[in-house]
Amino acid sequence: MSAVRVLVVDDDPLVRAGLTAILSTEPDLTVVGEAGDGAEVLPLVRRLRPDVVLMDVRMPAIDGIQATRYLLDRVAEPPRVLVVTTFDNDDTVYEALRAGASGFLLKRARPDEIAQAVRTVARGDSLLYPTAIRRLAARAPDTGTGDALRSARLTDREAEVLRALTRGGSNAEIAADLHVGAETVKAHVASLLAKLGVRDRTQAVIAAYESGFVRPGAD
Structure with missing residues (x-):
């Protein structure tokens, strides 16, 4: 079975380096590229064909919500998107999920949790935290x-x-x-x-x- 191909997207170079280092230690996961902004995601996905995009929600030019929408609208077979965030009560997380992300992950997650989250969405499952989703849904507009x-x-x-x-x-x-x-x-x-x-x-x-x-x- 081939390794899961991952694109890491975050505007903080230290976070990108940390996520890449964590995933690179896993024999079944391969980081095929990195990006510092959502504007870079679409061309990189078309060129590198990742299975999963580990996507920061908040970025300065094009954020993770817009980048996720672009992928689903403009790529015939889009990769799964796993958004990463600092807080599980961030309203933008809910918007990213509505845009088509398969789940979200906290940046403070343990290395093994990060790796397992990538595997989960790669096989087509969703990564949800029911309590957080209920709380976010309660604040979301109809x-x-x-x-x-x-x-x-x-x-x-x-x-x-x-x-x-x-x-x-x-x-x-x-x-x-x-x-x-x-x-x-x-x-x-x-x-x-x-x-x-x-x-x-x-x-x-x-x-x-x-x-x-x-x-x-x-x-």
Whole structure:
């Protein structure tokens, strides 16, 4: 199996160097490039073809939110985006997730957590922190992006799976809770993503909050 290719994007050269050093010690991860601003991301992605972009949210010229939107709009098969931030209550994190990022990571995370986060999004899973997402969703304006969920006609089991996704459950965890096989859960996830017209679990969770399907203040 080939190594996961990573592009590290941060306007602080020390942070870039630190993230690159951490990831370079992992035999299954390869840093293929670095960028100091979101403006550099699109050309580098087209040239280097990374699997994951480790993206700072706050940058001076083009921030991580705009850069994520550009990738999804202008690259046929865009890499997964994992945004990095200093604080988990940063409103820009929620905007980055709405823009299409697969999850977020705190800069103070341990080296093993950073490496595992890259692996998680590389295999197509989302990296969410349910408590932080609930808190951010509670402050987010109603943009109407949850309308698709209200008209999606999810089955009862798909609705159960979506609620479990908002709690951060993996396929295996959801399968254990619902007493079904992991492949069954995978099929339900694929079905609800198609019905909602979203690309991944993160976007489904955001739609669940913004539609009122789940309440941000709920435990």
